[in-house]
């Protein structure tokens with residue numbers, strides 16, 4: 662099945678028609694999507710700025726990471742569900758859109774950065790000062806923030822690109 666066939670099939674399903682035709686569904690999903698964005702990006706901002714050494718420097722990095730990481734994963738699941746619903750409503754426009762796939766790739770990149778540089782900090786007994794990859798922590802934190810900002814731009818641009 663090609664992507665074109667899949668989007669045509671999905672568009673015609675009663676589920677996709679309901680998402681498109683009931684007037685309050687899309688605005689409600691978009692509102693939840695935006696609220697979840699504030700949680701993901703807010704958590705990333707505080708955690709990355711701590712790892713970059715410019716914010717909350719009076720707290721241990723692992724304390725800050727532990728506080729926000731769980732919220733980040735929960736909000737990402739909410740984004741996946743709400744984003745998936747929006748894509749289901751208009752698969753012909755969204756799933757064939759290059760900005761949408763660029764956004765998905767950037768989300769994977771941001772999640773990988775989060776996973777590799779924050780998960781180890783949660784292990785009891787782990788000390789960042791002794792980690793071999795310590796020199797990469799600050800650049801990775803700034804890169805992670807830049808990637809999240811690009812994700813936001815891509816999200817908004819889906820509507821204006823093909």
Ligand code: HEM
Pocket residue numbers: 691694698701702737740741743744745747748755768809812813814815816817818819820821
């Ligand atoms: C995790 C999976 C995600 C999926 C499947 C997804 C999917 C979508 C879809 C389909 C749209 C509607 C685009 C349109 O119709 O024009 C959208 C909008 C948007 N997304 Fe996501 N998204 C996800 C995560 C994220 C994340 C992590 C962010 C930001 C950190 C984000 C930021 C945005 C923004 C800013 C919009 C525009 C909202 C608006 O103008 O109403 N999305 N997303």
